[in-house]
Amino acid sequence: MVNIPEYYAGKNVLISGATGFMGKVLLEKLLRSCPEVRSVYVLVRSKAGQSPKTRISEMINSKLFEKLQQDQPDFAEKIIAVNSDLTQPELNLSKADQSILAENIDIVFHCAATVRFSEPLKDAVQLNVLATQMMLALAHRMKHLEVFIHISTAYANCNRELIEEVVYSPSVDYRKLIDTLDWMDDDLVSTLTPKLIGEHPNTYTFTKSLAEYMVQQEAGDLNIAIVRPSIVGASWKEPFPGWIDNFNGPSGIFIAAGKGILRTMRASNNAVADLVPVDVVINTTLAAGWYSGSQVLNRPKSIPVYNCTTGGINPFRWGEVEYCINMSFKTNPLEQAFRRPNVNLRSNPFTNQYWTTVSHTLPALLYDGYLTLMGRKPRYLTLTCVSCTGQSTWKITVWAPKNMSSMKSCRGCLLHANTSTS
Incomplete structure (x- = not known):
């Protein structure tokens, strides 16, 4: 079996969601670790008056x-921006672009999605399903397609306690x-959403x-694999430690705690x-594409699923997260912090609500009052409300995702990839 760079050599790859957090890292890693890849087509829509290019x-x-x-230095020559909009019929692709993609693409990575927990159901269905x-x-329609990789989430089945691959x-x-x-109007959809999404x-x-x-x-006769990452955070090693481009997910929590804005959060230690x-996650994704693409003649009967998670093999508990956050920001405080960082996790909803009022709402009101008197725009109550809204989106549940296929893929990556992949 060829190694990973050899597999991607000479291939034309299509990536959706290339301007998103994971899509950017995928594009960079693919071009850097697989320098012989022929070209990478990226689906991008025009935004704020800027063209895809x-x-x-x-x-x-x-x-x-x-x-x-x-x-x-000339890596940009391999990137081909294709005007597209995932909210429009046929992805808003021109007939010419559809023909080019159908004739040339060998591998597809579908990363595009909305990750907003509060997304209206109609919009979420449009972006994530349609x-x-x-x-x-x-x-x-792609004549030379070898593999289609769909990026999902380990929490797609969070209504189950045990999540297998x-x-x-x-x-x-x-x-x-x-x-x-x-045919439903937005108000009716909003009313029925809790019933429709169930658990x-x-x-x-x-x-x-x-x-x-x-x-x-x-899927039909397509060779497809699904990658399910859990809570995706900043980079570990590549292209350098700690890279992130947004404050969504865990990074937002860490920064809010470091600034002293977030003092209490409902979670079990x-x-x-x-x-x-x-x-x-990206290394697993590329390894999944290589492994599935190399096994075209020996495809499994069911779609391979890779749970890209850490809890089953290297568990890190929220109590440890709390300790690390407090110690890290006390040792290395952030600039312009609201107050001393001291976040506490509480599983009891009533205790958490009490401390939310005492540690979040009241200080925010007092400080906003001070800002108003000084002729400045009040902002801390808004930040507090955003923090509380983010916490209330999830309910406390313990999941147990199994990730044997992901581990197998990573072992294969280590066995077959040469040093140029790192």
Whole structure:
């Protein structure tokens, strides 16, 4: 079996969501570790008056791509921006672009998705289900396609205590849901959303579950694999430690705690904080593409699923996270902190609500009053409300994702990848 760089050599790769957090890292890692890849097509929409080409040009001039720029000064020539919009029919691709992709693409990485927990159901279905369905339809037309990698989430099936590496049937038929949402107005959809999503805590996990099942049902003869990362955080090693481009997810919590804005949070100290660095997820994704693409003649009967999680093999509990946050920011305080960092995790909802009022709401009101008297814009009560809203999106549950396939893929990566992949 060829190693990973050899497999991707000469291949034309398509990436959706390349301007997102994981998509950027995937693009950089693919070009840097697989220098012989022929070209990388990226689906990008126009935004804020900027063309897809301009957006990509600005993105690759960021710090994330500095190492790649040093190693391969002409790497940008391999990136082909394709105007596309996942909210539009046929992904808003022109007939010419559809033809080019159908004739040339060998590998697809579908990373695009909305990760907002509070996304209205209609929008979440459009971006996470219908867009994936249109990507599959496009993939069926690709004459040389070897593998289609769908990026999901380990929490797509968080209504289950044990999450194995299989695709589960959702409680709702995605076809009927799509038809129903088509004629419903937004107010009615909002009213029915809690009933429709059932045991899922939000529309994000619900629609990602539907997308997985839809991929399984409409795969046909496509060679498909699904990668399910858990809570994706800053990079571990590549392209350099600690890289992140947003304050979503755990990074936002850490910064809010470091600034002294977040003092209390509802969580169990003994629950596993299933955090995984973004570069680990991307390495797993590329390894999954290599492994599935190399096994075309010996494909498994069911779609391979890779739970890219850490809790089962190297558990890190929220109590440890609390300790590390407090010690780290006390030793290395942030500039312009609101107050001394001292976050506490509490599993009791009533105790947490009390300390939310005492440690968040009242200090924010007092400080905003001071800012108003000084003629400045009040802002801390808004930050407190955002923090509380983010915490209330999830309910406390302990999941146990199994990740044997992911471990197998990573072992294969170590056995077959040469030193140029690191």
